Amino acid sequence: MKSAVETLTPTRAKLTVEVPFEELKPSLDAAYQAIAQQINVPGFRRGKVPPMVIDRQVGRGAVLDQAINEALPQMYIEALRENDLEPLAQPEVEVTKIEDNELLEFTAEVDVKPQFDLPDYEGVAASVEDLEVSDDDVEEQLQALRERFGTLLDVERAAADGDFVTIDLVALQDGEPVEGAEISGTSYQVGRGGMIDGLDEALVGMGVDEEKTFASQLVGGGLVGEDVEVKVKVTGVQEQELPEVDDEFAQMASEFDTVEELKDDVRGRLTNGKRLEQAAAARDAVLETLLDQVSIPLPETLVTDELNGRRQNIEQQLMMSGITMEKYLEDEGQTQDEFEAELERRVRDAVAAQFVLDAIAKKEELGVDQSELSQHLVRRAQQSGQDPQEFANHMFEHNHIPDLVQEILRGKALAQIVESATVTDASGAVVDLKNLQPDGTLADPAEASEAAEAEATADGGEPAEQD
Known part of the structure; x- marks a missing residue:
């Protein structure tokens, strides 16, 4: 088999593959055997029909189609491997000559x-905001705790x-109740918001058994x-x-x-909590700094698919809320x-x-062992609210395991970059991420050093098996 590659764009390639017929022989033999099992020819037992008879009865073209x-x-995969190409989607294949x-x-x-x-990813420098916990932050938490232990008293006002x-x-439209837009006996805190526009303004000043009608828009349903x-x-x-904030x-x-x-x-x-937020910001800052140092042509189809997926996810979350x-957009102060x-x-x-992270993982020859994959499956299942075993079965059945492995490798690559980075806060102090x-x-x-040493020497000091 011979193959050649033509670069159509920096992110799209065209493979031309020539296959001698002797390399097709195993597939041709398999096609003849399969067809022989499917047809009835007088004088021959099922499955024992000779190829020349199949050619007369079914046609050589049908055999070739099935074999090809x-x-x-497999030939396409071999051509990818020969030309060191990593596909991002399904190919558009055309048979050009038989x-x-x-x-x-x-x-x-x-x-x-x-x-x-x-780019050089060792010792990347990045900065984040200072870690600050103000008295107001503490008071806000104490206020929330007070509300948990508060009591409700009936008032006549x-x-x-x-x-x-x-x-x-x-809710009424043209004087008729809107189906599914009616509630009764619901407890609601005035000023909390989140139910329906105009409700808080209407409730202020209303007494028991008073009614009021106001204009609004529905936020859910059809x-x-x-x-x-x-x-x-x-x-x-x-x-x-x-309750008062005291020792009692x-x-x-x-x-x-x-x-x-x-x-x-x-x-x-x-x-x-702020320290964890700062660490997340540090990871983002390190990665952003690295991305600023490299120019990568992006496949527009991949970008479009990801855009559509994220847009749909946002719309679903808004609808559920x-x-x-x-x-x-109004709350965010943004136009469309x-x-x-x-x-x-x-x-x-x-x-x-x-x-970038895929390239680093490949260069560093990072791997994923079974325990890491299992832990990742459990975390992903918990994030989606699914049973871990059912989630794992779904991932295996739909061949999503390679995607999960790639997620783990990217996480490892990012962790390696961050570990070697120098991250400082706005005051110039080094942020301890290690x-x-x-x-x-x-x-x-x-203690961290001793724990790492103990882990490294566990099981006789043998490293974890890598895939």
């Missing part, structure tokens, strides 16, 4: 991974911002975005009484004896064009990052 269809996929008993020729056009010069009201609500009249009736008003509250709401101990714990947990795209431009920028960066633990705490460097 069986052989093409000279019976002489030659088969076919072409395959396919999107391929682009070639680019990998009009509803005010922050009160809890019990309401009946119905009439999403439609103008409706909303009738709301208040059947109860309750005021929330919050600390003992009731936590395992601590004093409010100062509680505040210290809150500040510590906030610090751990009961928010229209128009409302989302600005939203699309930002989405495309993020998609292009993400696709380019995949190519000793960061999954809960946001920092391990003692000596």
Whole structure:
């Protein structure tokens, strides 16, 4: 078999493959055997019909078609391997020449991974914002804790911002109730938002058994975005009484004896969370710095597919949250064009990052062992809310395991880049990423070193088996 490659664009190639007929013989023999099992010819047992009889009865063309269809996929893969091409999608294949008993020729056009010069990724320098936990951050957490232990008291006055009201609500269009847009006996905190536009403004000043009608738009169902009249009736008003933040509250709401101990714990947990956020920002900053050093031609079909997928995912999330795209853009202070431009920028960066991390993983000869794959399957299942075993079965059945392996390899490549990077905060201090633990705490460097050494020497010091 001979193959040649023509570069159509930096991300698309055309393979031309010539196959001598002797290399098609195994596929031809298999085609004759298969057809012999399917036809009845007087004087011959099923499966024992000679090739020359099949040629007369069925036609040599049908045999060739079946043999070529069986052989093409493997020949295409061999041609990719010979020319060191990594495909990104299914090819467009065309048989361009069949000279019976002489030659088969076919072409395959396919999107391929682009070639680019990998920049130096050792010791990348990047910066992130300072890690700050303010007194206001602590007070906000304490306020949320107070609300958890607050009590609701019935009051005989009009509803005010922050009160809890019990309401009946119905949406009307042309004077008729909208199906599925009616609730009763629902508790709602005035000012919380998120239910329907105009509700909070209508509820302020309403007393028990009072009704009010206001104009709004539906945010869910088949009439999403439609103008409706909303009738709301208040059947109860309750005021929330919050406990004082003192030692007694600390003992009731936590395992601590004093409010100062509680505040210290809150500040510590906030610090751990901020540290994890800073680490995520550091990874993004390091990768962004690396991407700025390389120019990668991107396959437009891949970018378009990713754009469509992300756009659809955003629309589904908004629909599940009961928010229209128009409302989302208004809240974000974006126009539709600005939203699309930002989405495309993020998609292009993400696709380019995949190519860079794939190249680093290949250069560093990174591998994935079975335990890493199993742990990744469990995490992905948990993220999607599925049973781990069912998720794993689905991934294997639909041949998604190579994609998951690639995800792991990219994560390893990024971790290796970040580990060698120098990341500083806005104040110039070096951000400690090496000793960061999954809960946001920092391990003692000596203890971390001992733990790493113990792990490395486990099982007789043998390294984990790599695929």
